[in-house]
Amino acid sequence: MDHALFLDSLRAIVGEAGLVCDAEKLSRYTREWRGKFASGAIAAVRPASTAEVSAVVATCTEYGIAITPQGGNTGLVGGSVPIDISGEIVLSLERMNAIEDVDPDGNTMVVQAGCILAQAQQAAEQVDRIFPLSLGAEGSCMIGGNLSTNAGGINVIRYGNMRDLVLGLEVVLADGRVWNGMNRLRKDNTGYDLKHLFIGAEGTLGIITRAVLKTFPRPKDRLTAWLACQTPEHCLDALNMMRNRLGDGIIAGEIIPAIALDQTLKQTPDTKAPLQPLPAWSLLVEVGVFDEAGAVRDTLDFVLQEAISQEVIYDGVVAQNMSQAQDFWKIREAIPSAEIKSGPSIKHDVSVPVHRVAELITRGTTLLQELYPGSRPVPFGHLGDGNLHFNLCAPVDAVGDPEAEAKFLAAWEPINRAFHDLVREMNGSISAEHGIGQLKKDELARTADSVGLDVMRAVKAALDPGNLLNPGKIF
Numbered sequence: 203m204d205h206a207l208f209l210d211s212l213r214a215i216v217g218e219a220g221l222v223c224d225a226e227k228l229s230r231y232t233r234e235w236r237g238k239f240a241s242g243a244i245a246a247v248r249p250a251s252t253a254e255v256s257a258v259v260a261t262c263t264e265y266g267i268a269i270t271p272q273g274g275n276t277g278l279v280g281g282s283v284p285i286d287i288s289g290e291i292v293l294s295l296e297r298m299n300a301i302e303d304v305d306p307d308g309n310t311m312v313v314q315a316g317c318i319l320a321q322a323q324q325a326a327e328q329v330d331r332i333f334p335l336s337l338g339a340e341g342s343c344m345i346g347g348n349l350s351t352n353a354g355g356i357n358v359i360r361y362g363n364m365r366d367l368v369l370g371l372e373v374v375l376a377d378g379r380v381w382n383g384m385n386r387l388r389k390d391n392t393g394y395d396l397k398h399l400f401i402g403a404e405g406t407l408g409i410i411t412r413a414v415l416k417t418f419p420r421p422k423d424r425l426t427a428w429l430a431c432q433t434p435e436h437c438l439d440a441l442n443m444m445r446n447r448l449g450d451g452i453i454a455g456e457i458i459p460a461i462a463l464d465q466t467l468k469q470t471p472d473t474k475a476p477l478q479p480l481p482a483w484s485l486l487v488e489v490g491v492f493d494e495a496g497a498v499r500d501t502l503d504f505v506l507q508e509a510i511s512q513e514v515i516y517d518g519v520v521a522q523n524m525s526q527a528q529d530f531w532k533i534r535e536a537i538p539s540a541e542i543k544s545g546p547s548i549k550h551d552v553s554v555p556v557h558r559v560a561e562l563i564t565r566g567t568t569l570l571q572e573l574y575p576g577s578r579p580v581p582f583g584h585l586g587d588g589n590l591h592f593n594l595c596a597p598v599d600a601v602g603d604p605e606a607e608a609k610f611l612a613a614w615e616p617i618n619r620a621f622h623d624l625v626r627e628m629n630g631s632i633s634a635e636h637g638i639g640q641l642k643k644d645e646l647a648r649t650a651d652s653v654g655l656d657v658m659r660a661v662k663a664a665l666d667p668g669n670l671l672n673p674g675k676i677f
């Protein structure tokens with residue numbers, strides 16, 4: 203098909219600066235960051251306003267051209283790159299990056315979808331507030347992508363997922379109409395709460411262009427502790443003891459096994475072990491101090507002593523200053539990239555009810571080692587949310603041997619299936635925070651409630667009858 207007329211129409215809307223057709227420049231938009239999913243596209247289109255997004259979508263509908271919406275392209279399930287080799291456009295929100303309004307009294311901020319998460323965080327801090335969504339890709343991922351994946355991250359235990367952090371949305375629908383749901387209301391029961399349709403929809407129901415986000419009072423200080431436990435059960439017990447005493451002061455609670463800590467320290471420059479010898483299981487906890495710092499510190503010390511005397515933790519260190527706290531978090535954030543540098547691994551992003559996390563670690567480890575003898579399970583992540591990145595690293599002797607690595611990776615799907623069956627049996631989710639995209643759509647079809655899937659398909663058909671918005675994702 204000759205796309206010249208179509209491209210001329212797009213050019214008339216977004217101008218030369220808004221259109222990328224050159225194959226080399228285009229590859230940035232058609233390849234996801236791990237290189238697992240790559241495709242072609244007719245063009246990447248970069249509108250600069252909601253009106254331009256609307257006109258681009260209407261033009262695509264007219265020509266029957268599919269659209270892959272894209273933010274920072276940091277998604278981990280292949281949702282942000284086209285599935286077709288050349289018949290789609292990528293609609294990048296990167297030029298719509300303004301922070302339009304920050305209201306400290308109303309605890310809200312209004313941002314465009316292409317605003318980078320770290321910039322939204324900084325804008326909130328400038329008025330003594332926080333925007334609490336925090337994750338490893340925050341320097342690149344964008345608010346529209348965070349909304350479309352209902353992103354989680356490290357502070358969910360205290361502030362919830364992205365879904366909990368939004369008051370209003372503006373969305374361009376598949377026919378080009380603009381839905382203005384930019385409300386700042388804390389209470390509004392006027393029919394269906396439509397914003398929730400688009401949050402977590404991975405760009406399959408509409409293009410999010412602007413959002414009203416919630417902000418929160420900024421903690422006066424933070425206390426960060428690295429604790430050593432013998433078992434995952436003890437990590438959970440320690441976290442619960444701290445939550446019982448410090449309540450909502452507990453902002454994050456991450457679990458890290460020795461294998462992940464060891465890999466990360468070896469692969470990441472300028473990191474050093476928080477404790478020696480390396481703990482069998484580490485619990486990284488962040489406590490927000492909202493009132494007098496000394497009182498919270500005293501309570502934390504008290505509960506840590508209590509945990510030591512009950513043999514729930516056997517060692518621990520509270521960061522003495524911001525720089526040491528940042529060193530602890532640097533280790534946590536570097537786990538995924540260290541894992542990549544350490545050889546191939548098969549990924550799982552799952553959740554179970556929080557009280558069953560330790561059981562999942564025990565049963566999951568046994569299962570994975572039976573499925574692929576010699577492989578090395580690396581379950582780490584958001585303990586307080588019941589969400590583990592339960593990855594499986596290749597056997598040590600397979601790393602660096604192309605044939606053995608390929609054999610290991612060929613087992614990805616059967617291993618996923620068996621592991622997801624365990625997670626389902628434990629009333630868990632096969633995708634806790636990254637979504638479905640291309641990576642998990644077969645698993646969704648295999649494992650989801652059939653009535654629920656029918657309802658999802660009906661919503662998709664109602665909002666996008668031509669199947670032009672991110673086709674081949676989720677379904």
Ligand SMILES: Cc1cc2nc3c(=O)[nH]c(=O)nc-3n(C[C@H](O)[C@H](O)[C@H](O)COP(=O)(O)OP(=O)(O)OC[C@H]3O[C@@H](n4cnc5c(N)ncnc54)[C@H](O)[C@@H]3O)c2cc1C
Nearest residue numbers: 273274275276277281338344346347348350354355405410
């Ligand atoms: C190192 C690293 C650490 C990470 N840690 C976490 C973590 O802790 N928690 C977590 O939840 N995720 C994590 N992620 C995954 C990823 O960062 C999140 O999914 C993030 O929310 C994606 O944002 P993005 O702007 O990059 O979206 P993209 O990757 O560009 O897109 C993601 C999906 O949203 C759609 N989309 C994007 N923008 C729009 C829009 N404006 N309107 C409609 N649809 C749109 C895309 O089509 C795609 O389906 C991590 C990723 C990396 C690389």
